[in-house]
Amino acid sequence: MLMFKLAWRNLFRNVRRTILTCLLISSSLVVLILVDGLVLGMVDVMVGGITKTLEGEAQVNHRDFRTNLEPEYFIEDPVGVINIIETDNEVAGYAPRVIIGGMVASSYNTTGGLIYGVDAERELEVSRIKDALIEGEYLSGGERELLMGKPMVDLLEIELGDRVVLTAAAVDTNEIAQELFRLTGVLEFGPEEIDKTYIFINLKKAQSLLGMQGHVHQIALQFNDPEISRKPDLPLFQTLTDDEVEALGWLDLQPSIGAMIEMSSFSTMIVGLVLFLLTSLGVINSMFMSIYERIYEFGVSKAIGTTPFQITQLVLIEALLLALLSCTFGLLMAYLIGDYFSENGIPMGKMEVSGIVVDGNMYTRLATYQFIHFPIYVTLLTLTAALYPALYASKIVPTQALQRAL
Amino acid sequence: MTNVIETKNLLRKFGSDETEIIALNKVSVEIEKGEFTAIIGPSGSGKTTLLHLIGGLDEPDDGSVFLSGANIAEMSGNELSDFRRDHIGFIFQAYNLIPVLSAQENIEYIMLLQGVPAAERKSRVGDMLNLVGLEGLGDRRPAHLSGGQQQRVAVARAMASQPDIILADEPTANLDSKTGIALLDVMRELNEKQNMTFVFSTHDQKIMDRATRLIHLEDGAIEKDERK
Known part of the structure; x- marks a missing residue:
């Protein structure tokens, strides 16, 4: 419990840095959820464009x-x-x-x-x-x-x-x-x-x-x-x-749209990877700054008997709390923004994508998995990014740390 | 008497080739349980280096350190951390408390690492605060304590884990004379009552006056070793 208390308080030693890092992590989560929500909205429009305009969600035809x-x-x-x-x-x-x-x-x-x-x-x-x-x-x-x-x-x-x-x-x-x-x-x-x-x-x-x-x-x-x-x-x-007739759903009737949906998921993944990469660099930078500021303290902690594992644990708990804080804020923002755009839409003008006309607004579609899976990914990412700084901190040599501070 | 600290031919060099400095040159010393020892000497004589080697914070280039009969060179990183936690208390010149924890949490921290049950931790923290004269100040964070009070917390923390040895590196260097004397009296009392072994690295005459043994270091070697 004291470790959690220590980690929590350490987070707020430099409030500005913690807020900025939180904003970075939560913004990534917000962007990820909104991009996925937009892709889902776009897919809805594309599928709706096919199935609602004329084709129907399924057809019975002669083979x-x-x-x-x-x-x-x-x-x-x-x-x-x-x-x-x-x-x-x-x-x-x-x-x-x-x-x-x-x-x-x-x-x-x-x-x-x-x-x-x-x-x-x-x-x-x-x-x-x-x-x-x-x-x-x-x-x-x-x-x-x-x-x-x-x-x-x-x-x-x-x-x-x-x-x-x-x-x-x-x-x-x-x-x-x-x-x-x-x-x-x-x-x-x-x-x-x-x-x-x-x-x-x-x-x-x-x-x-x-x-x-x-x-x-x-x-x-x-x-x-x-x-x-x-x-x-x-x-x-x-x-x-x-033998005479066949009944097929729209995915079989329009396989190209199925491929396009898969491609949309792929593009979300690419966006996610880029965001994750940028966020990782931000987290690593922030954690290292926090560790460099406390090198003497880590040296003393190790001198009085804190094991390298416990130092790693402390830095990772700090990262976990940072991630949880960021995810809470990010989820709230993503919900508010996503909900607004799912009601009001984003004005896109009139455009035709693969023969499907998107007219007027593009609406986001929020889904439960975005609010469960994405924060888990972001938390795991933050922990992974913090692993290197945590291991670095665990390897600090007490005498060198003490000499550096003096 | 039992030796709690024994060093054999400790050699420690810094730098290399032309810039090489021999900080400790074949230093062998034995310290018995309950001694109140001061390692003294001019700056650069190797006092702090010897203290760090005794505490397992640094590794010698040659020679060995035995603490309570155990060769610390044979311990892994985690074993050494555990050994320090359970057997050695450190007091540094610069107070070195964890700034985000209160005085009592700082004292409790090391016991938490030791796995001491919560009730006992609380009881020992209270005892330690009384012992160092900081009753009622346990909730204050280091920033809200004076230098002398912070060093008392550091002493309390070093003792809370009930170590065999306390290693103190210039513990009074940043304190005014009156506070330094008060703190030394606390440590001397602990030494006498609990037979706790203290080893100081110091320039401070007040410590030398109270020490039962003075080890003089000069250019990394023991020049004189006198028991009072």
Whole structure:
């Protein structure tokens, strides 16, 4: 106990130095937690950008459909699939879709696009088509309703209510099918890829246009807990997957995003290592200054019988108390700052990362592990950094220390 | 009488080649239990070096030191630390108290290292403070004690561990005459009552007057050894 008392009091011999070292250690902890919180926030935005915009957290597709989007690879028995989905309590919503490449022509221009036949009501639970609407009305089930992105509207030189003609190959006859639609809404999702290419019409109309009544190409899903969609062995996926269809979570649907998340963790690790290196140097410097000031005292302590181990122990207890003090302050600051930015966000402007648009603020996400693991790392780091000064102190030769002081 | 300290042909050099100085040259001395010995001599005669070698704070280039029959050269670093802790009390010229601990904590510190139980530590601290005349000042830190009071705490600390030998290096050098005499009287009393062995390195006539034995050092060698 006296060792702890001694170590604690030693810390406050030079209050300014202790405060500065504490600030250095706690700042590293704060930065580490905030960087990780920002990375988590960024990942949330990226994952949300994929899963909430259109793709869903999981999809059921014909096994060969995703490879080449050939319209004949549709789900033969969507009712059976939907029956299974509807009985699963984890599923928050699902949306069946018909997807086919085609041409869209106005009186002035023609362009290629990806036609999505969607169930307007069900899409509200799965995608942000309605949220992306910047002009006009959302789909209401009408025969001629059509939505498309602003860049495509500009290319076709059309306005709300103007006529456009969709042309695609019918699945049943393989003949060209054409139909007249009117532009009822203009969309802006953000990613150019979607805004320049995607066209949305009602599901039933798409099925009749393409001669695939009762069939769909894709069923997109959202879960109550988005985390479970990361599990490749989710029971629902296993139940739905057979020789014809496959059910996959977004990580399997977008492996590049998984790689990007891993890279984000790696970058956090690099930031952590750099911070740890700088902090270590600061701690070593501070501990050495503290030891040099007390060389005579260590010499006397050793002379009266303090063993080298006890000297090492004393310096390490000082480092431990310094780390605990710094972590307490650091955790408090990290919580306050992190909580503020998780509520208010950091203004980032509009930017697109790998086809995902981050618009407005970047929010931090604080997680429990940041407040348990990181302080442990920082404490271990401080102790490791203090080990060298501690061993140095333990090796002080009493006679040399006493002579130096005299 | 039993020898508590015995040195055999102690040789200690500092520097090398042209700058080499022989601080102690083949010094052999035997000190019996209960002696109140002063090592005297001019500056640079090797007094402090001899005291440091006796206390195991320094290593001789040749020769050996036996304390209570044990050859300290054969002890490992930790064994030597433990030996010093349990058998030797040190008093230095510059008080050398731990500034962040109070007077009683300074006295308690060495007993804590010895593993003395808390109740006994407290009791011994009280006794020591009474013995050196610092009753009621135990809570004060060194900065709030006078030089004489600090040196009394240092004496109390040296004795608290109940050592066989107390080695004191110029203990009165920084004290005024009156305080020095009072402190020496305390040590002499302890020597007489508890048969504790004291070895001083000093220039101070007051210590020489009270010493029962004077070892004169000159240029690293014993010039005269007289018992009163």
